Amino acid sequence: MNTSPSHAPLQLDLAIEQWDFRQPVRLSNGVVDGSPVVVVTLRQGAHCGRGEALGVHYRGESVDTLRAQLETVRDEIEAGLDRDGARRLLPCGGARNALDCALWDLEAQRSGVAVATRLGLAALRARPTTVTLGVDAPETMAQQAAALSDFGLLKLKLDGSALDAARVAAVRAARADATLTVDANQGWTPDHLCALLPTLQRCAVALIEQPLPAGRDDALGSIRSPIPFAADESLQGLADLDRVAALYQAVNLKLDKTGGLSEALAIVAAARTRGLGVMVGCMGGTSLSIAPAFVLAQFCDWVDLDGPLFLRRDREPATRYAGGALVEAGGWGLAA
Known part of the structure; x- marks a missing residue:
């Protein structure tokens, strides 16, 4: 269950980053040499939640399409969107993943309850x-x-x-x-x-x-x-x-x-x-x-x-x- 949102305004920041591989990796459908990612940062008062996504390439997603998709719903996000709202607002895919994970992270900081604890886990085991x-x-x-x-x-x-x-x-x-x-x-x-x-x-x-x-x-x-x-x-x-x-x-x-x-x-x-x-x-x-x-x-x-x-x-x-x-x-x- 989501906790009640803070009354502080929510600010969305989006960034594209490139993380290179040590060496290219060949798959059956091509060669990849790095991980381009979209990073969602949600700032609310003293708290900051982050999430990262690469997108699903075989569904036509890229870091550019993910950022564009998130920009189209910026107003709804900054109005105080929670995780349930994100599931209704965006379809499955990388954009919603980055947003959902950022909301989990922000919620943990805001509530003082770690995600693992919220899910009933005493600790994260190796x-x-x-x-x-x-x-x-x-x-x-x-x-x-x-x-x-x-x-x-x-x-x-x-x-x-x-x-x-x-x-x-x-x-x-x-x-x-x-x-x-x-x-x-x-x-x-x-x-x-x-x-x-x-x-x-x-x-x-x-x-x-x-x-x-x-x-x-x-x-x-x-x-x-x-x-x-x-x-x-x-x-x-x-x-x-x-x-x-x-x-x-x-x-x-x-x-x-x-x-x-x-x-x-x-x-x-x-x-x-x-x-x-x-x-x-x-x-x-x-x-x-x-x-x-x-x-x-x-x-x-x-x-x-x-x-x-x-x-x-x-x-x-x-x-x-x-x-x-x-x-x-x-x-x-x-x-x-």
Whole structure:
């Protein structure tokens, strides 16, 4: 429940920032070399709440469209909008995510109650997190996996080419100890999935993420796989859950997709009633994006919050990783 707003005026500040990667990362649908973000800052009296978003690129969002979208509702925001109002005012997506998270942060400072406490959590526990290996030559991916010996959870990006089986086998040979998941980012066909399944089973892959394109994934209903499927692009919001539950065994929630922590928490509850496992992922971003996702991670089965690990530098206070786990994501949602 939202607390009563302060009588002090609310001021909205918007900024676009660029956070470069240490090196480019290749996915099945392109190469990325950094995280451009929109930062929403809400100032009210002595308090300041922040939220960050990258947007959902395959839905046509960019940092420019997010900023423009927020500018169109500036008056409503500065009139004293709360989280419930933000869910009514803006559709799911990056703009609402940045605003929603800024409102959570501001509320924590204004009320003196941290977000974690408000959600009934005594403390935020460390969560093992997946680290992503971008699409590359099998031997390169194996070398990268070996270098990530501190991390026991590895996600392999695969592109639907003939090299996919060799990539999985090479990583498994390099890291017999690791839990492996694979992510196609909608890049496979049903034939490729079926041909690859024996290798995935032999290499003890634990999860297959979004193997087929969203909206063209009905074939999953007739493919017998001992490895669970997780919906990413096929799950954008609450309205998609019934269809997803008939085809997938898990869902990947990203705050930019859901439009913030508020909606994501509602989706977790609804997914549980349908017997779905839940993963929290990220579109990238700095520790300001990861901190609210770390709160959501407390309610999830799988955690994929490795975005800051790819950055040349992170904002402070930076997310802290140790022993293959996300240990701390400070600077957001704390009581003043």
